Each structure stands twice: as structure tokens, then as C-alpha cells.
Amino acid sequence: MFYREAGDFKTSYRQDSQTFPIRFDRWRFYAVLALAFGVIPFVINDYWANSVFVPFLIYAIAAIGLNILTGYAGQVSLGTGGFMAVGAYACYKLMTSFPEVSILIHVLLAGGVTAAVGVLFGLPSLRIKGFYLAVATLAAQFFLVWLFNKVPWFYNFSASGQITAPDRTVLGYFVTGAQTSATAKYLVCLVFLVLVALIARNLTRGTVGRKWMAIRDMDIAAEIIGVNPLTTKLTAFAVSSFFIGIAGALFFAVYLGAAEVGEAFGIQKSFLILFMVIIGGLGSIFGSFAGAAFLVLLPVLLKNLLVGTLGWPTDLAAHIELMIVGGLIVVFLIAEPHGLAQLWRLAKEKLRLWPFPH
Amino acid sequence: MKMKFATAVAAAMSLAAPAMADLVIPNLSYRTGPFAAGGIPYADGFNDYFTLLNERDGGIGGEKVQVPECETAYNTEKGVECYEATKGLGALVYNPLSTGITYQLIPKVSQDGITLYTPGYGRTSAANGAIFEWVFNYPANYWDGASVAVKYLLEQNGGDLKGKKIALLYHNSAYGKEPIRTLESLAAKHGYELTQMPIDTPGQEQKSQWLQVRREKPDYVIFWGWGVMNQVAIQEAVNIKFPMENFIGVWWSGSENDVLPAGDGANGYKSLAMHGTGMDYPVYADMQKYVVDAGKASGAGDQVGSVLYSRGMYAAMVISEAVRKAQELAGTSAVNAAQVRDGFEALEITEERMAEIGLPNFGQPFAASCTDHGGPGAAMIQQWDAAAKEWNLVTGFIAPDDEVLDPLVAEDSAAFAAENKITPRCN
């Protein structure tokens, strides 16, 4: 009824190609932004920040990063955990070497370092394709984790090899370290996420994004029509790794505060983020959000439901939680193979016709 | 749809909060994931001891103890989530049984003012109470363990280890790297040759390392493993016919789980022990009566008396004694987190007290102070008897070499203090 184009006149190309062509959608988008910036920061507490919102925001950044590589450019990667580790360790080295520079700049620079490393490990993608490439990126994953574990310079020669984020402030508020308030953590991650999402959205619908998609759909055909596979694949790796590096830096500095590379950035992380992207929907920014939300929220929700509400033993609850998550993934797939984003798309289609579907 | 979901979340969260009256001591356990085999008995022992106190004595000082359990799967993120979820319940003390989670929690507990108790694991230099106000790791820590192992070997060799070869086989992580610095300092002091052999997690494939052991024939192997790495290492040692009595694991590599899969070959394997084990303690009569027979045992109830069960119970015992002390100091039974910390700092566990509890000679007596959060650090050596399927203690408590350890602790804690701008207390 409200959700349709009728009456929403576009008078310029700009308006015609905006992200949310339907007025209701635009308002909804602004409402979500207003809620995220205007309401949640005032009501958030430590529990909600640390177990739900901050991990969700950071994983969403990482998922957008991986979605660019896998969903838009078609290069399956299992090196995400390793690249996040690069972001985290770069951020740590920068934070401890240049304490006077703002942490926000460090996070961006950490993204830049990760982008460079990503390009390096992206080089084999010119020869290797599909699942072979996925397994090849595991080489990056294992090598990077080993490197950060083995070379003491990366963790400033600390006794146990753990890195700990020193206290840093932005505008006088702590954003890293133990004194950080839930609100500050949340806002920093939110700002980065919004920026990343905007950049990603605009990149993917411009020339660069079209090139990526051409390579994804068929690289030889794309090459024939004049898309340079070298630069296209490598830009995908660079942009993707940049975002993933930011996610890694935030994950370490803002969320965890201390990290050990094998634990925090191990192979499980790579799989987790790939799962988010696939479950959310390949080639969709919204899908990255949905996938991150699904895999962050669902376990927390199930745990609270099973242990807190139903009072089951924790181990039983944890096992059944795995079964439910696994079962839901399969059920979703059977219902809609293209991920949560496609479900959302279909729902919107239905909504446009509602209540007169014929 | 979205609204429904949000309300469901909110409902689930709000229902999760129980009544606030009791003493709340959360159990961050792991009964799933790669380290479940170690986490299950520990969590059971921890829960059962508090159940025993509740059933037999009506709690501690008349206050019932609540032990909300939260599953971490040995994963730091889930550990943080568990911490945040349970701290609102009025948690008094945390014991996460994971070095990784401990590192996460140290800044958080210092900020929130909740005690973190990490017996035999965690950050070693937290033994320095002047800098780590909220963290306690008595009775023993990793560096103590490494030193005790070397001291035991010294005893075996008539006080001289010159020219001996000792290999350190370790879990390639923060936890496994802990003893390196100590062993290196001790090597300089005693003149043995140290070879380091890291094994990547999870550690199912250790052929390279054991072939190296076979080639280089070290006199002793000191082992710092956890999880599946333990079982594989012991099996491989059996395979290459390494003399098991020269193979010494840290206390986390010395449970029934680790040796049973290797069968008879594991006979003679040694490990450190910071407490006694087995069923020969009077407390188990009560445990049987009030907990097991009453059907209130945690988990499957089949772990009673095992090494890691004993360790969980030991941690629970120390915590309950600290709470008792806190009640005594504060003059009220309903103590808060800050008072419990004072209890930890003033805690003294004597032989007599342990006998009263029903655990005579189970652990070492110790007394904490403002600066000393680490205890005496002594440990025993236990040896596996494969025929009887039980651990036997072969030594009494061996004290660590504080002459070497104290400067290391001071150095590491000073670095932490400088990084975090902490002024030492206790002057």
C-alpha cells in the first residue's frame, strides 16, 4: 500500500538511480540510521554492546569486504581470518609506535597495509580459479597466522605473544582499553560500518563494480570485451582486504582489547565470515548485514532461550544450538538458495503488490 | 517480522536474569569444542563442590551459592559474551579456565571491580599483587611449574644437569610459550641444553617433532599441551619407545583423558600436580551422600575423583574459602565483589583447614598478601600407573626456584604497569 513507486516521480537521472528508489524504503533507511545513531547509543549497555552490537557491526564490515571479493568479483577466499590478523597487528604496531596519532587514522592505515598484503596474496588468482583458489587462500591464512605467532617483533616481544591494545581516545572519549564505554565502542564501529557500506555500495554500482561482476560472470568473456583481469581482480582483492583490515583492527582494538593470533584470527574466523556472506547472499550489501546478524545473533538468542529461559544444561543447549543453526541454514537454502538477501528481495516484491497481488 | 524478532530477543534476555539475593559465582565452562574433554570434568568438579556446600551447609555462611554456567567453547569472544552476560547478576569472581579469555578479562575485571581467579593458568605475572589488584593465581602458575619440573630433574640427577638435553614440546600459542623464558633462564643457571619444539594447534600430527626427539635423544622431554595434543603426544612417545619416566607434562597435560587412549604404553608417564587426586579424601563421602546420590551431580556425574574434576573442585574450594574470609572481614554474609577481593587477599589456607574441609594434604598451605597473589608455587610430581589406571604421587611438594622467577615476574608485571600506567599498590 505504501510500498510502491506510484506517485514517487523521478525528475533526474540521479534520482532514478538512487539506492532506494521507493520512498517508503528511503524513509525506512533514514529511520534505521536515526535509530542507530540517535537512540541505541543512549540505551546500550555493556552486555548488548559486547555480545551483540559490536561483534555484529565488525563482522558486517568484514562480510562486506569478503562479499566484494567473493560475491561481486567471484573469487572465493578463505584467507579472511589471516587478513583480519594483518589489520589487527598493523593497528597494534601503529598504535604502539605512534601513540600521538589518532586511532581512527591507525585503523584506516591498518586497512591500507592489509590491502597491500591482500594484493600480494591475490596474485595467484590470475591463474587459479574456483575452489582451488579458495584452498590456495588458505595458504595465506595459515602462513600469516604462523608469522604473527613466530616473529616477536609483531607482538613487541611480549612474554606470551598476546597483543594488548593501549588506551586511546577520540575527542576525549576512550575508544580502546578497559575504560571504554559501551556507547563509544558502538559508535566507533557504527561510523566505520556506515562509511564502508556507503563506499561499497557506490563502488559496486559504478565502473569498478561492473568490471568485478563481469569477471565473476565469466572472466574470459570479460577479458574479450576489454576488462583487464589483472587490475580488476587485484582491485577486488585490495578493496576487499582494505575493509577486512579495518574490521580486523576494530576487532582487536575496540572489541577484544587483547588478542592472540591463532585464537582470534584462526581458520574458524575465515569460515565464519564466508558463511555469513553465503548465508546472507552473495553480491548483496544487505546480505552482508543479514548474514552477520544471523550468525552473531542467532547463537546468542538460542543460548539465552535454551539456557536462560528453558533452563537446559549448558552443554546440551550448546549442542542443540549447533543442530538448530545447521538445520536452519539447510532449511533457508531449500526455501531460497540465494541467501537471506534474496528472501528480502522477494518479500519486497510481494510488498509492492500487496494488497492487490493481481 | 522484525518487531517480533526484537521482542523475542528482549524477552529471552530479560528472562535470563535470576534473583539477585544469593552469592553468584559464574562458571564459564566449555563442554563443547576442541577442548571439551578437559572442560567437562573441571566444570563438573567446580559445580559439584558448590552444590555440596549448598546441600550440606546451606551455602557459605548461610548464603546460598548460585553457579550460573555459561558455555564458552574455549572461544574468547564467547568468553567475553559470557562475562558480560553474567556480571550483571552480581558475579563475585570469575574462573574461565582459559589463558586466552583470562587476558581478555584482566582489563575488564580491573575496571568493573570483580575478582579473577586463575589457579595454574592465565597471566603468570599476575602473581604480583602490587600491580594486578583484581587478579589472583595462587597456589601455582606456569613459571612455577616449569621451575618445579627442572628442580625435580635436578633432584633425579643428584643436583647437576650440566650437559643434559631437555626438550620442551609445546602448544604453539600464548599458553604453550609461557614456560620458555623460565626454562631459558634456568638453562643458563644449571647448564642444560634446551631444545624447543612447537606443535601447531590442534596437534593431531606430531610425527616431525617425535622423529626429532628420536634423533636427538634428549634426556628429558617437558611437555606443555592441552586438548587432543596431549593424547597424540603420549601415544607418539609410546610409539618411539621414549622412556616414559623421562617425559614430564605440565598439570594440564596430566589427566586420565590424556593417558588412557595410549593404553599400557603410557605407564610411567609423569606430570606436575598442584593438588592431590583420587578418591581417598573424606570429602568424597559427603559428595556421594549429598550430591551424587541425591541426583544433583553436574553433567553425567561420571567424573568424580578424576584429575581435572579434582582441580575444578580445588578452585571452588579456594573460592569458597575466600568468600568465607570476606564474610568474616566484612562482618556480613551478603558480601559484594570488592569485599570478596579483600577476602582473596587475606586468604590463608592451612593444613588444619584443609583437613576440616575433608581434603587433608590435598593442596599446599598458603597465605596471600597485598603483594603476593601467586602463592608459594610448589607442585608435586604424579606418575601414571596404567595397570591400575590411576595417578600416584611420587614426590611431596617441590618449591620453585624463586631466585630465578621473582625477577621475571617483576619484569613482566612492570612492563604491564608501564603500558597501562598503573602505580604499584601496597607501599
Added chain:
Amino acid sequence: MPEQLLYAMEVTLNGLMAGVMYSLVALGFVLIFKASGIFNYAQGVLALFAALTLVGLQNGQIPFAHLINAALGTNLHSFGWKLPVLVAIALTALVMVGLAILIEKLVLKHLVNQAPIILFMATIGLAYFLEGLGDVMWGADIKKLDVGLPQGISETVESVTDSIFGYGFFIDNLDIVATVVAVLLVASLTIFSQYSKQGRALRAVADDHQAALSVGISLRFIWVLVWSIAGFVALVAGIMWGTKSGVQFSLSLIALKALPVLMLGGFTSIPGAIVGGLIIGVGEKLFEFSVGPMIGGATENWFAYMLALIFLVFRPQGLFGEKIIERV
């Protein structure tokens, strides 16, 4: 002969043996990928599940005991019997067949003709589910797996090599058994796929789904068949690795050891899985032996992948993979 050379020989031999162990896991992946184009992420969990079931059946554990106890307040643990090894293995194989039928009926049937990434994702869901199911059925504590396989140093090899070289080589008996089993397994798989009717149907499906369908081969039957075989291979791998380390969650992580083998050997080739396993096994062990001590050790995990990566740069389809022909 110089000592170092002898050591290197010993390391190489052990690398070959380790490679066979990796191949056992990789075989399961290859079978399913070949027949249905699915990269089966759940293969490692399948091995864990098979091993758990085997131990459970053997020791007469009651499945879901913990769940039943928690729900009904009973105190069940065990049926109180011990099954002979062969009976338990046969029963477990049956369970794996049943599992294959269920997977086909509940999951794969509904996903015919979807993109590979979708099927990959379905196996992720499956992996989560089976991991939870295995724990709920049999408990998460560690279990000793004993089917009577010999373990420990092979005295014969030691004494023979000692008399030849003056240095006794170490070979694990379990590895020798694994090698024999792997040879038998590959031989029987080859005979099955070359000479039996179902085997030919299997190869037809692997060549071309649609052509196979059009000549009347039931795709659904083939899928059940291939998942059953993969389940059986997982059982074999589970027995070998479980004997070594006990049965517990970490058993499912052996899949990570199989991935570089797959890459190197090619996703579609059974001999590739074997040869790839051997190359990876020898490569990583020799590297750890020669270069490892200089750069701090624990190199095996990443070196296996690097080695595979280097091979792939020259042969993007793996050593024995089908040549990738791309047409516009």
C-alpha cells in the same frame, strides 16, 4: 652413509606414511566432488560422526542418553554390552548408509541443479548439524577407540634397516596398516567403478549429469550411493585417526589436512588424492626437518598449503585434475 642422509630418508618414509593418512581423508572429498560437483565441507565431521558412532556402538552406549536423562530425570548410560569389533563396524557402516539416504532425501533432493556454492553451503549447514547431533547422541567427552589395530614402532622395519644402514628407522605400525587399508580401499573403489553396473553409472554421472539422466540412470540413487561410500571412507579415516588420538571434536579438523592434498591432486581424481597426499606428506615433513629448525618450527600447516599453491600456479587444475577448458 652420513647421518643426515639417513635421517632425511627416515623423515621421507614417515612423510609418505603421513601422506597416506591425509589421502584417506581426501578420498571422501574426491568421491563426492566427482559424482556431484559438491565440495563437501562436512567430510571431516562425517569422519568424527562415524568414529563416535563406532565407539558408542562398540561400548553399548545409549544414544541420546544425556538428553533423555536431562528431559526425564533418568540415569541411563549404557546398555551394558560390548559388541565385537566387526559387528560394530558393520553396524556403523549401516548407520552411515542411513545417514546418506537421509541427507539425499532431506537436503540434496531439494537442491538439484543449484550452483556449486549453494551446495557447498548446504554441506556447511550439514556440518553444523552433524557436529551437534554427534555430541548430543554420544557426548562430547573423549573416547578411546580400540578396534585392535597395532600401534607403535615396527620392530621388523627397525631391525632390517638397522642391519642395512646401522640405524633403525622408525615406522609406526598403524601407518603400515593405514597404507594397506588405503591400497585395498583404492583398489576396491577402482574395481567397483570399472566393473560393476553401479560403478559405471557412477562414472557416467560424474562425466555428465544430464546425459546420464537421459539414459535412465537415477541420479538420486547415485547420490545415495556416493554419499554412502564417502560415509564409509569417512569411517575408515575416523578409525585410523581416532586410534591415534582418541575420538573427540578435534577429529573433525583432520579435514584441514586433506585440503592441500585435494588442491594438489585435483578435486576429481582418486589417484590424485593418493599421489597428492604423498607429495604433501613428504614435502611438509622434509621442510620441517630441514628448514623448520632455522625459522622456529611448526611450519607444517602452512607449508602444505604453500606447496600446493606453487604446484597450482603451474597446473591450475591440480596434478591429475581434469583440464579446465573454458569457452565463451
